[in-house]
Amino acid sequence: MSARTALHIVGLIVAAVGAAMGVSCIVALLYSGPDVVPLLASAVIAVVLGLAANRLTARPKDLTIRESYLIVTLAWVSAAVFGALPYWFAGVASPLDAFFESISGFTTTGASIFPDPESLPLGILFWRDMSQWLGGMGIIVLVVAVLPFLGVGGMQLFRAEVPGPTPERLQPRIRQTASILWRVYVGLTAAQVILYLFGGMSLYDSVTHAFGTLPTGGFSTKTASIGAFTSPYIQYVTIAFMYLAGVNFSLHFRALKGRPHSMLEDEEWRFYTLLLLSAVVIILGSHLIAGTYDSLEGAFRASAFQVVSIGTTTGFATEDYVTWPALTQGILLFLMFVGGMAGSTGGGMKTMRLWAALKQGVVELRKHLHPRAVVVTRVGGKVVHEGVMLNILAFMLLFVASFIVGSLLLAALGVDLVTAAGASAAAIGNIGPGLASVGPTENYSWIPGAGKIVLSLLMLLGRLEIYTVLVLFHPEFWRR
């Protein structure tokens, strides 16, 4: 394994991040804000360093598995580091806070250290949402889509980044698949912007909020998040697109290809949709019993928004659910772990894994009844082989273990237990707002420095689906 190989591709990604900061700089110029210089400086640094690293190293012929894992993890950390520069240069955050905000953006978590985003310059806010948008479909997937030379190695990189147990190939070539995913992503973003504009939102707000929705990110330019837009239309549009972002993008592709029924046929989609619907019904029910809302529509909209936002791991808010009945908060906490569908931009464990594990549970019951039975687990008509099932179960175990270790570390730093658990779940699930003191109206600025590092690591673990990151800590990874 050679570090030079890794540098070649990571450099390219850093340069791409720099280019994206350049775009934000243009936005800053349009509003002639005070953030033009910080953004320009960050962009130049990233592009120059990135291209230098790329040019000074040889193009890899093919990638080993270990190199792929190293490249992906390194690329994400580097993107977060360079993406943090604008916040720091603009003087709105300390270096650590800037890194936290940046990695929270790229991992589409949406946990913020800014108590009042509205006080920030518009260029910086734009960059904040853009980092989420890049991280949502994946910076590696973007690079694979654009660069032809990552043929065979590209699949390994792709697999290490795309969420879900086994990514689907939509086209014979990995590059075509990656480019289809990105085109669907861009198309859905454009659709949401247009629908927002119809609702009377400004172009700037439309674009930044669409950038926060499709990656299931959750950064808003408003302090009150989507709650700042009181129009039910805007809220319903947001609900719809958060929901769509949590759906497997291969299904979107098939639907756009004229096979909309492929969604209905998809077992995971039915499970995902049914899960969200039942959560809405239960939460709406407890609101109606408690009489929290005056109108049925208001209660429904508030319940649906919070459920879909947390369930898809977006993290937008229209209400402060921390004040809601305990049962509703419990359901939201459960949804934090589930997340979106495999192959979506959502975080969490993914509905595919939960569904497969549940089915395996039923299979185990059957085996107890018939000790000599040979039973296979089937998801969506396809057999899940033992190896894949073990991978899924181990993933869920590691996910929960990471959550517990994270909560305990935060508690050790003096954070109260509910907040610690909420923050840990919100970080590893890439959601953003947690419970209690990190709820939707709160922020993460008060968390001790060490806690921010713990949460940053959890976010990375969650976004890259644990194995990609943890594999670097296996002793054999570094053995020659």
Add this chain to the structure above:
Amino acid sequence: MKILIVGAGAVGFTLAEHLSEEGHDIVLLDQDPERASYAQDQLDIMTIAGNGASLSTLEQAGIEKVDLIAAVSNVDEVNLIACMSAAQFNVPVKVARISNPEYFTEAGRLESARQGVDLMINPELECARETYQLLQSEAASELAFFAGGRVQLMGLRVQPNAPIVGRSLAEVAAGLKDRRFLTAAIAREGQTIIPRGDDVFQPDDLAYIIGESTQMPLVLELAGYSKFRLSRVMIGGGGRTAVYLAEILEAHGVDVTIIEADRARCVKLAEKLKKALILHGNATDMELLEMEGVEEIEGFVVFTGSDDTNMLASLLAKTHGVPKVVALINRIDYIPLVSRVGIDAAVSPRLSAVNGILRYVRRGIVVGVASLRGIEAEAIEFSVRSGSGVVDQSLAEIEFPDHSLVGAITRGIRVIVPSGDVTLKAGDKVTVLAMPDAVKAVEKLFQ
């Protein structure tokens, strides 16, 4: 008719035997010279040792003058190629034995296969269908359907406590108001009886009843059987036939348990069958069968590759009180044993395939055929054509050969029980039971 048969295995041999007895000229091809010469010694046919998929061998067999080719070797590809080659020589009728389910379902989409093959016969699928029919009733050891299912021929063993035991056919008939069935044959102690009115039913008679399908529940009651509903079936052995049967049963909402000895095959079965319970073990493992509730099932089917295992497992299941036990028996000389030792029915993919092909070979005036196993007879369904000599003749006037009997007449949707004064009309479907030596003469009558 000149018939070319490719493959002298069990299917090819049996087919050659039947067709040769019926007076056709048979050329039998097989790659194995020993098998070819064995067939030559046993049957009055010509045999050639050679590859049925090779053009020169086919030419040597005189393919230009062949009226029908039946490619029934155990290699699907050879059978397909043989039929496609025959198509090039303008052989009018081409029959191929195809076992691979993928070929079987997809060949219709392949242009050259569609033109090359007139009938695809899948022995395992035919056998599974037949087994499913047999499982439908506790009593039937043989079942055949005619006139689109309206007429049914059923072989069943008369129970010792049946109401008809000790009564003659005439007495039984007199006790019924609207009777639309008749007893066509009785097998008793290895002898076949074509019964008359004064013959008396005895316990353990194997009676062949033909009549309107709706009357069969009444027939079962008379023969001493109680009501039967199939809800759970165990299958021993997980081969291709078992998979077909499990799929049919699953589609009809019957719970299926398959017991298979090979673990890797178990996994394949579990992947293939969505609902069936797959158990790893032997079909003769009594402990396993008991643990899985063999006492509560209605049907037990054994499809392993060994006739001996199948017989043994069937007997074990029978001792556990399973109402209906069906065994796959490939050795034809074992078949008469089956009902004698108490197994309810025997099936064989090879015989099913032969039946399917015979049915096809004789089509035209012949609408349906079934070879019976318990007695050496065939049930043949004829269609009465307007020009034929039997039209407007009463059954008494028509000279049916010895060893033959009219079982049922279907006119439109009505099933008529034959008697001397019934007059045949054009368009009638007539089901006749005939011993092999009478088949040709009966066929001639209906020409």
